[in-house]
Amino acid sequence: MSTALSPRDGAGVRRGAGLPKWSLWAVAAGSVVVAVGIGLVAGLTSHVQWGLIAALLFVLGTYVVATRVEGRRQAKDRVATALVWVAFLLALIPLVSLVWTTVSRGVKVLDGYFLSHSMGLVADSEPGGGIYHAILGSLEQVGLATAIGAPIGVLTAIYLVEYGRGRLALAVTFFVDVMTGIPSIVAGLFILSLMLILDLQPFGFAGSLALAILMMPVVVRSTEEMLKLVPNELREASLALGIPKWRTILKVVLPTSLGGITTGVMLAVARIAGETAPVLLLVFGNPFINANPFEGAQASLPLYIYQQYAQSAGAGAAYDRAWAASLTLIAFVMILNLVARGIARWKAPKTGR
Known part of the structure; x- marks a missing residue:
């Protein structure tokens, strides 16, 4: 004669019971x-x-x-x-x-006037002024750094994933790992030493070079991971058709991983956009508009925030300008991340029926 199962287990808990x-x-x-x-x-x-x-x-x-x-x-x-x-x-x-x-x-001082004017002849203790010169400097410095660091980083990642074998690949990987942990001030000091040797005065492009050094290892690592996600079957199918390897990389591998690579580059741009130490060493800042990054001191948003807050003593017009510039920088980084997500979704491989 079979025995009926108890509705409760040994601990007195009802079987099948669940929390709402x-x-x-x-x-x-x-x-x-x-x-x-x-x-x-x-x-x-x-x-x-x-x-x-x-x-x-x-x-x-x-x-x-x-x-x-x-x-x-x-x-x-x-x-x-x-x-x-x-x-x-x-x-x-x-x-x-x-x-x-x-x-x-x-939001206290963030308006159209603040975004479209420079500090000019406005003293740090006086109200007024804006961040147009700092926005222009940041866009030029970060843009030049991206133009230098992104191609080098992507090409380095392609070498490591597609061609890298032997001691040279191990050495490149080791130095990329070392560069990933380099403090930003060290990159600034490296470029500063070159400027002292060449007897150069502070200028915006010097800051771009330091930012490119900080950007390259981030691009290499992110691009390397994206390239590894491309199925080997795609490479083998292309090579089986007699297509050279360089053309396979250009026409098959890169288009497949383009969304992830773009996202990695945008994140690297967002990472260097807030760097202050290299710009402070190499660019010095400028209250006036300087649209030429290859001559003369130039402003940038992180440096502007630092200088305004240092002069504010925790209150006053400079204090409000520092917070408004901080909000602008956060909005800039947020827009970059949104653009990266949009490009990644746009370029993501689409599966057909």
């Missing part, structure tokens, strides 16, 4: 309420401490509730998911705080 979707939200809300109560009773004034207590209570509460209803195995999975969400929120809070602070303080 709203239960974790209820646990999160309860954790926040309890954390606020603990913070008020204990006299904790920092909201960060309240948030950490709420996160700890949320993880513990999720484990207790899931264990009672679903069992320990499912409870461990719930706890892992809860930890992922907590880590995500902890990473998101500084970003949201940074953007909120920059926007709230940067």
Whole structure:
């Protein structure tokens, strides 16, 4: 005679039982309420401490509730998911705080006049002035750095993936890894030493050279990974038709990975757009408009932010201009990332029916 299975397992948990979707939200809300109560009773004034207590209570509460209803195995999975969400929120809070602070303080003087005028004869302590000269300098310096660093980085990645064998490839890979960790000030000092040898005065193109040095290893690494994602079957099919390898790379490999390569280049541009140390050493800054990057000192957005904040003492017109320039720089980097995502989606391989 067969025995009927019990609807509950050995731990007293009902088989097939599951938490409703709203239960974790209820646990999160309860954790926040309890954390606020603990913070008020204990006299904790920092909201960060309240948030950490709420996160700890949320993880513990999720484990207790899931264990009672679903069992320990499912409870461990719930706890892992809860930890992922907590880590995500902890990473998101500084970003949201940074953007909120920059926007709230940067919109005070950010207008058409601010974007279309330079500092000119405006003193740092006086209101007025703008960042047109800094925007122009940043666009020229970053553009020249991209024109130098992107082709060299892409060609280096093509060599490492398609041709690289032996000691030379190992040496190139080693130096790319070393260059990835080079501080920006070191790249600036390298170009500065060349300027001193050649007896050159500060000019915008010198900053572009330092930014290109910082950009190249990022482009090499991102392009290398994109080229490795191209299936070898495509290369073999092209070579089997008698097409030379260089033409296979040009007509098959690069078009297939063009979206990822473009994204990597745009991210490298966004990485160098905010560099201050090389520009401070090599370009010096200029309150007037200088559209020639090959002659004379030139401004840039990161350097403008640094100089304005250094002269502001934490308040005044220069302080507001520094925050407005910071907001402009963030918008510039955001636009670059959006353009990179758009190009990557546009150039992504499309599967036909």
